[in-house]
Amino acid sequence: MSSAGCGVHSAYIVDRGGAVVTPANTLVSVDWTRVLDDVSTAHVVINPDGDCCAQLGKVRTWRHKLVLARDDVTVWEGPIIQAEWSFGKVELWASDILVWLDRRVPHQSIVFDGSDLTDIGAWLIEDAFAPDDPGHTVEILGKSGVQGGRQYTEDIGQSGDHLRDLADTGLDFTAIGSTIVLMPEDWSASVGTLTDVDFPEGLVVAEDGTALATRCIVHGDEDSGIKGVSGGTDAYYGLLEQSVEETSVTTSASAMAAARSKRAAAYPVPVFLSSDEVTLSPEAAVDVAKLVPGWCVDVATQVTCRPLRQRLKIGGVKVSEDGDGESVQVTLAPLSSELEN
Structure with missing residues (x-):
C-alpha cells in the first residue's frame, strides 16, 4: 500500500462501447475528487505525443469517458463533459456517472x-x-x-x-x-486511523452550535397538512427548533422518519474538524483508493485544548498530482447518531 502523498497516476480514454480510444500519454497534472451525495469531477492536462495527439483529437464529450488509475489501481471514471485542444496541450474535464x-x-x-x-x-x-x-x-x-x-x-x-x-x-x-x-446515513465502516502526525498543517477541533436542533419538524406540501415531529425540550440544551418543508414527502409516516433523520444529524452538537479540507501527510499510511465518501476514519488528536477521539465520516476526497508531487485532502464530518425508535 502506497502512502497518501506518493501515488503516480495514469489516464486513458474509453469509448461508450468499452473500447480504449487512447492512453493519455505525458500527463502534466491530474485532479480528481470523490463527493458524498453529489457529483464528483476530474481534470487532466496532457502534453500528447504524436500518436496520442491524433487519437485525443477524436475525443467527444458524453461519448467518451476518462478513466484514472493511481499506482495501477483504477480510482475514478466518468464521462468527459468538456475538452479543449491547444498547441501541445489537451485539457479534459469529466464528471462521475452520477452526472x-x-x-x-x-x-x-x-x-x-x-x-x-x-x-x-x-x-x-x-x-x-x-x-x-x-x-x-x-x-x-x-x-x-x-x-x-x-x-x-x-x-x-x-x-x-x-x-x-x-x-x-x-x-x-x-x-x-x-x-x-x-x-x-449512519453507515460507520472504518477504512483506517489518522492521528496528529498525519496532519502536518495541524487540526482545528470545532463545535458547530448553529447546526444544533433539539426538535425538528418536517412538513409535506403546505396544502397537504402532513407533518412529522421528532424531539422536544432537552434537559441540557433547552429548546432549539428547526422547521423545514419537504414537498416530496407524501405521508405522515415518511414525514416522521424524515424528522427523526434530521434530528439525528443535528443533535447532539456536531463536533468536527473545522477545515473544509485537511491535507494528509505524505507518510500517512492510508489506502487512498479506499478513501470513499460515506465510509469513516478514526481520528485521534491530543494537541488542542479539546482532544478528539472520534469516528468521522468522509465527506469528500481531493487528489492532485503535478510536477511537484501528489497532494491528498479529505473532508471529514460527524457521523450521524442512530435514529430514534
Whole structure:
C-alpha cells in the first residue's frame, strides 16, 4: 500500500462501447475528487505525443469517458463533459456517472408508500438509466431504516435532484467508478486511523452550535397538512427548533422518519474538524483508493485544548498530482447518531 502523498497516476480514454480510444500519454497534472451525495469531477492536462495527439483529437464529450488509475489501481471514471485542444496541450474535464442523473427524468409516474429510502433511490437510478444505459451497477450497503412516502411524475424534475432530496432525509450515496453506492446515513465502516502526525498543517477541533436542533419538524406540501415531529425540550440544551418543508414527502409516516433523520444529524452538537479540507501527510499510511465518501476514519488528536477521539465520516476526497508531487485532502464530518425508535 502506497502512502497518501506518493501515488503516480495514469489516464486513458474509453469509448461508450468499452473500447480504449487512447492512453493519455505525458500527463502534466491530474485532479480528481470523490463527493458524498453529489457529483464528483476530474481534470487532466496532457502534453500528447504524436500518436496520442491524433487519437485525443477524436475525443467527444458524453461519448467518451476518462478513466484514472493511481499506482495501477483504477480510482475514478466518468464521462468527459468538456475538452479543449491547444498547441501541445489537451485539457479534459469529466464528471462521475452520477452526472447522467442530472440529464435524466422519471420515465413513469409512481407513488411509494412506506418504502425504505434505499429502495426508492434504487428505483430512481434504474428508471433513469432504463431507456439508455451508459453502463452502471447499483450496490446497496444497507437499508436506510427510514420509511418514505414519495411521489414522482413522468417527465417532471431531474432524477439527480430527486436522489439528492432523499439524501436530505436519511440516505447517503456516492459513485465508485461505474457503481452507484447507496447506504444509510449512519453507515460507520472504518477504512483506517489518522492521528496528529498525519496532519502536518495541524487540526482545528470545532463545535458547530448553529447546526444544533433539539426538535425538528418536517412538513409535506403546505396544502397537504402532513407533518412529522421528532424531539422536544432537552434537559441540557433547552429548546432549539428547526422547521423545514419537504414537498416530496407524501405521508405522515415518511414525514416522521424524515424528522427523526434530521434530528439525528443535528443533535447532539456536531463536533468536527473545522477545515473544509485537511491535507494528509505524505507518510500517512492510508489506502487512498479506499478513501470513499460515506465510509469513516478514526481520528485521534491530543494537541488542542479539546482532544478528539472520534469516528468521522468522509465527506469528500481531493487528489492532485503535478510536477511537484501528489497532494491528498479529505473532508471529514460527524457521523450521524442512530435514529430514534
